[in-house]
Amino acid sequence: MEAKPHQPCAACRMLRxxxxxxxxxAPYFPADQLDKFAVVHRVFGASNVIKMIQMVEETKREDAVKAIVYEAMARVRDPVYGSAGAIQQLQKMVQELKMEVETMNARVSEVQEQRDQLLMNIAHTNLLQHHHQHDVIDLVPHHHHQFPINVQDPFSDDLYDAFSLDPMDQFPLRGDWVL
Known part of the structure; x- marks a missing residue:
């Protein structure tokens, strides 16, 4: 059997x-990855890439080559800042999103306060109505009681209708809020 001839890597093919x-x-730029090496070569040059790889211990070379390829592609997109420009843009986006979240949290707190205030106003109005109903019932002499209600049930519909107050008249709503 004849040994299969060694196929040149993408770097050697490009450099002829x-x-x-x-x-x-060869381990980092196989023959089918000519485009990847072309970008790296264009940005850093083959001799610089070899020097960078040699500076890194063997167990970390694959990660180093991935970083070199990433930076080369970033430099093609942004020749001045490279990956630092992309990082800066992402950091700016993170800051904007943090500010947006803070704004939304503040708005949620504001709406919750409005809701709580409204619920307190409603509870206060109901309490006033309840006390008002008891006062009216107590003021009516029992022998002249002509209300078609059960005095022992202060929340009967007839009494509630007779003395109901519209809380919206007493406590107008201000602002745009949602329950």
Missing amino acids: RRCDAKCLL
């Missing part, structure tokens, strides 16, 4: 040089 088993770039 002989690719051997000792090629430092």
